[in-house]
Amino acid sequence: MFRSVTAGLKEQADMTVYVNGVATPAWDGETVASILLRVPNVGRQTPVSGETRLPYCQMGVCFECLAVVDGVSSVQGCLTPLKNGMRIERQRGRREVGQ
Amino acid sequence: MNYDVVVIGAGPAGMAAAVKLAKLGTSVCVVDEQPAPGGQIWRGVERNATSPVFNALGEDYQKGSFATAAFHAAGIDYQPSAQVWQIEDGWKVFLTAEGKSRCITAKAVLLANGAQERSVPFAGWTLPGVMTVGAAQILLKSGGMLPEGDVWIAGAGPLPLLYATQLLELGGKVAGYIDTSQKPSLKALSHLPAAWRDFPGLMKGLRWIWKLRRSGKLIRGIHNLRATGEGQLCQIEWESKGNTHKRDAGVLLVHEGVVPRIHETMALGCDHDWNDQQKYFAPRTDEWGQTSRKGIFVAGDAGGIGGWKAATVSGEIAGFGIARFLNIGIDAEKLRRDAALDDRRKRATALRPLLDALYAPPQTPIADDVVVCRCEEVSAGRIREAARASAPDVGAVKAATRCGMGPCQGRQCGYSVQALVAEVNNLPVGDVRFFNIRPPLKPVTLGEIATLQDVEL
Amino acid sequence: MDADIIVIGAGVVGAALAFGLARDGYKVKVLDGKNRDLRAARANFGLVWVQGKGVDAPAYSQLTHQSAELWPRFWDELANTAQVQIDYTNPGGLHYCLGDAEFEHRAAIATRINNAATSPEIDMLSRRDLEKMVPAVQFGPDVTGASYCRLDGHVNPLQLLDALHNGIAAHGGSVIFRHPVTDVKPLSTGFAVHGPASTLQARYVIIAAGLGTAELANRCDMNIEIGTTRGQILVTERLDPLLPFPASGLRQTAEGTVMIGATQEQTSDRGVSVNSATTLARRATRIIPALASVRLVRQWSGFRILPPDGSPIYAQSKSSPGLFAAVCHSGVTLAAAHAAIVGPAMINGQLDSELSEFSDGRFHV
Numbered sequence: 001m002f003r004s005v006t007a008g009l010k011e012q013a014d015m016t017v018y019v020n021g022v023a024t025p026a027w028d029g030e031t032v033a034s035i036l037l038r039v040p041n042v043g044r045q046t047p048v049s050g051e052t053r054l055p056y057c058q059m060g061v062c063f064e065c066l067a068v069v070d071g072v073s074s075v076q077g078c079l080t081p082l083k084n085g086m087r088i089e090r091q092r093g094r095r096e097v098g099q
Numbered sequence: 100m101n102y103d104v105v106v107i108g109a110g111p112a113g114m115a116a117a118v119k120l121a122k123l124g125t126s127v128c129v130v131d132e133q134p135a136p137g138g139q140i141w142r143g144v145e146r147n148a149t150s151p152v153f154n155a156l157g158e159d160y161q162k163g164s165f166a167t168a169a170f171h172a173a174g175i176d177y178q179p180s181a182q183v184w185q186i187e188d189g190w191k192v193f194l195t196a197e198g199k200s201r202c203i204t205a206k207a208v209l210l211a212n213g214a215q216e217r218s219v220p221f222a223g224w225t226l227p228g229v230m231t232v233g234a235a236q237i238l239l240k241s242g243g244m245l246p247e248g249d250v251w252i253a254g255a256g257p258l259p260l261l262y263a264t265q266l267l268e269l270g271g272k273v274a275g276y277i278d279t280s281q282k283p284s285l286k287a288l289s290h291l292p293a294a295w296r297d298f299p300g301l302m303k304g305l306r307w308i309w310k311l312r313r314s315g316k317l318i319r320g321i322h323n324l325r326a327t328g329e330g331q332l333c334q335i336e337w338e339s340k341g342n343t344h345k346r347d348a349g350v351l352l353v354h355e356g357v358v359p360r361i362h363e364t365m366a367l368g369c370d371h372d373w374n375d376q377q378k379y380f381a382p383r384t385d386e387w388g389q390t391s392r393k394g395i396f397v398a399g400d401a402g403g404i405g406g407w408k409a410a411t412v413s414g415e416i417a418g419f420g421i422a423r424f425l426n427i428g429i430d431a432e433k434l435r436r437d438a439a440l441d442d443r444r445k446r447a448t449a450l451r452p453l454l455d456a457l458y459a460p461p462q463t464p465i466a467d468d469v470v471v472c473r474c475e476e477v478s479a480g481r482i483r484e485a486a487r488a489s490a491p492d493v494g495a496v497k498a499a500t501r502c503g504m505g506p507c508q509g510r511q512c513g514y515s516v517q518a519l520v521a522e523v524n525n526l527p528v529g530d531v532r533f534f535n536i537r538p539p540l541k542p543v544t545l546g547e548i549a550t551l552q553d554v555e556l
Numbered sequence: 557m558d559a560d561i562i563v564i565g566a567g568v569v570g571a572a573l574a575f576g577l578a579r580d581g582y583k584v585k586v587l588d589g590k591n592r593d594l595r596a597a598r599a600n601f602g603l604v605w606v607q608g609k610g611v612d613a614p615a616y617s618q619l620t621h622q623s624a625e626l627w628p629r630f631w632d633e634l635a636n637t638a639q640v641q642i643d644y645t646n647p648g649g650l651h652y653c654l655g656d657a658e659f660e661h662r663a664a665i666a667t668r669i670n671n672a673a674t675s676p677e678i679d680m681l682s683r684r685d686l687e688k689m690v691p692a693v694q695f696g697p698d699v700t701g702a703s704y705c706r707l708d709g710h711v712n713p714l715q716l717l718d719a720l721h722n723g724i725a726a727h728g729g730s731v732i733f734r735h736p737v738t739d740v741k742p743l744s745t746g747f748a749v750h751g752p753a754s755t756l757q758a759r760y761v762i763i764a765a766g767l768g769t770a771e772l773a774n775r776c777d778m779n780i781e782i783g784t785t786r787g788q789i790l791v792t793e794r795l796d797p798l799l800p801f802p803a804s805g806l807r808q809t810a811e812g813t814v815m816i817g818a819t820q821e822q823t824s825d826r827g828v829s830v831n832s833a834t835t836l837a838r839r840a841t842r843i844i845p846a847l848a849s850v851r852l853v854r855q856w857s858g859f860r861i862l863p864p865d866g867s868p869i870y871a872q873s874k875s876s877p878g879l880f881a882a883v884c885h886s887g888v889t890l891a892a893a894h895a896a897i898v899g900p901a902m903i904n905g906q907l908d909s910e911l912s913e914f915s916d917g918r919f920h921v
């Protein structure tokens with residue numbers, strides 16, 4: 001759905017993150033929310049009906065970009081800059097506790 | 100930590116105020132949700148200076164570099180990637196950063212937390228692939244992200260034009276641009292006063308619009324726009340002149356203007372006024388930006404939409420106002436005069452009445468089957484049903500339906516619920532109060548709250 | 557006459573009384589207050605709770621038991637009448653103990669209650685018993701055990717209130733919103749209920765206006781005293797099912813959110829405080845440490861309605877029979893009894909014979 005302008009200009013990605021376990025190239029300045037828009041099947045599933053959502057506002061308002069980041073649930077993706085080696089998992093509906 | 104002033108937000112208003120206050124010798128802490136200063140308008144401006152997107156983002160964006168440089172040079176305690184989740188009398192500002200919460204105290208607090216895009220629910224707006232124009236522009240500023248596939252822009256106001264221009268300049272493509280503004284919109288744009296030339300980016304947008312019109316990609320006079328698809332946006336549909344139109348769509352970017360962020364001032368119990376033209380609440384302030392609560396100041400779009408230039412000026416005014424409040428022996432009135440702040444403000448806001456008139460928020464009733472509360476998935480029909488069976492009170496509707504009870508705490512659905520309650524009860528929208536905003540202002544973990552230090556239990 | 561019965565107060569007490577009376581065929585009007593009036597019905601925790609209620613007040617204890625027993629049928633009937641979902645379960649409830657002192661204190665209360673009851677109703681569970689009962693939960697090291705009462709349950713109090721309002725309408729009654737009441741005056745037959753909006757007349761009037769009850773009722777020859785404390789409650793984001801049993805101060809709702817409550821504070825301030833959030837979060841995370849990673853979504857406060865001795869007050873004006881007042885702390889637990897027992901007793905003239913222990917006369921003794 002989105003691609004980075006940088007991707008066409010640089011030979012190598014700025015960093016690698018792991019999205020649902022899959023190594024994914026990423027670019028400086030990206031947030032967790034932008035990864036959710038580039039990689040399939042990582043958008044949150046709502047805790048009400050379970051339907052899939054993707055980031056909507058990118059400015060900390062809508063909470064559609066919630067993700068599990070480095071094992072921490074309900075992280076607001078748009079406020080979380082990517083870091084090399086970061087693990088990002090889909091937040092599936094109601095979150096689990098204590099695992 | 101104790102400070103004279105805590106400033107919340109490091110956009111144009113917050114930075115301008117903080118720089119002034121630091122120069123006047125007060126101790127200032129700036130708490131910012133973003134990882135770097137600039138706010139949404141100048142998001143990532145420092146990092147992007149060497150990026151291919153920098154030129155395309157335009158002159159107004161590039162000007163942010165000067166503001167952030169001045170900000171860094173002022174010796175301000177800057178707390179990036181930090182969210183304020185509660186403000187208590189005193190003033191105690193509770194914030195969370197990197198999973199840890201703490202409390203800082205200040206004699207005065209400046210809320211410079213900006214605006215958010217107005218939420219206008221329509222059928223299919225929760226589908227993946229639909230997002231706001233502002234969101235897409237932020238993606239451009241953070242990582243140089245461009246939308247791919249059949250990209251549609253639908254909206255009103257300067258931002259969609261600006262974004263479309265930036266997108267095309269970077270080699271992006273647009274399948275179509277739907278102007279949702281009510282007449283006279285673009286026609287009026289062509290008759291705008293010379294002041295418009297303050298906005299080269301928008302002039303480009305205007306040129307682009309003319310180009311678009313010639314190419315047949317500009318669509319106007321439509322109603323009932325909706326997004327369809329199974330679990331993913333596939334098509335958009337609309338009605339125009341009695342016909343239904345359908346187009347393939349991979350990305351739909353929408354925008355219906357911006358409104359102040361008021362959760363903080365609402366939670367603090369500040370008085371607010373209803374702006375009936377733009378259909379939003381804004382905190383009531385005195386001529387220095389002080390709210391009805393002594394020591395709580397507001398600057399920038401958080402106090403009413405004015406754009407970044409007006410935000411900068413109001414930040415400087417609030418800076419002097421706070422210094423005056425702190426009684427540090429300055430002549431704030433003289434400083435204000437010497438800097439010609441009121442003249443500058445007048446210039447910066449000259450276009451606003453025209454823009455506000457041109458881009459009034461859409462007043463189309465929301466169809467019953469449209470989801471209004473995205474978090475709790477509550478439809479307009481359910482909200483109307485609850486509103487019919489209760490007092491003309493958003494609180495009662497919230498209690499009956501859970502709308503506004505999700506993690507966004509009513510930031511997305513607040514005005515829609517208010518409008519629906521007004522509609523059902525045949526009241527002017529402004530007569531219906533906003534949600535009762537309760538802490539925390541951001542969802543903080545129980546662990547962080549439990550391990551707060553220095554809490555008197 | 558505008559109605560057979562006017563109920564002043566559309567909270568969970570007034571609405572339950574009205575629902576029961578509307579179902580019995582009376583024409584009922586319920587008057588709700590202003591938008592920002594205090595509303596315990598919207599702030600409360602939602603327990604349908606027996607354990608510990610009326611430990612030294614047998615009549616209150618008995619009424620609580622009756623209501624808890626009536627609750628499943630009341631729930632079923634209300635949900636069907638109102639056509640509204642009401643999340644209610646009664647799996648029994650827990651009271652967690654942290655440290656040995658809390659456990660011993662709780663055990664002493666349980667013994668007193670069990671001795672007074674016809675059959676034992678509270679079990680003291682050791683930590684090991686508790687772990688067996690709730691195997692999915694990892695309890696914190698300070699948890700020494702819990703008391704368990706099989707009669708306890710919990711309900712979504714907001715759905716309950718909404719259902720009562722709809723149920724009243726379904727039985728031909730009505731709830732009039734934004735209709736504050738300034739005075740009640742006896743007429744030759746019945747009463748006039750005055751408010752800024754209008755004056756309404758009815759044969760009977762029941763004042764169930766929470767903390768506002770005393771002011772209206774005591775002008776009409778009743779003797780009602782009500783105290784209050786502020787309670788603050790936290791609610792989290794939605795979680796997978798984690799807590800199969802409601803507990804005092806810690807329950808998971810059907811939606812998945814976890815409610816944590818409630819503080820006891822002497823103040824009239826309507827706000828909330830971080831101090832209280834910290835107090836509540838500390839206890840909750842000591843009971844279940846994994847809750848530390850869960851996000852708090854909302855914090856609010858409400859004001860308890862507390863008769864001086866803790867027991868409900870069901871009173872009738874001595875000089876103006878037909879005018880009643882109903883005030884109690886446990887409006888949710890007692891909702892079933894209010895609908896089935898208390899409302900009918902008022903209108904059928906059986907308050908003195910059946911519920912005399914709850915009269916306002918007891919405060920003169």
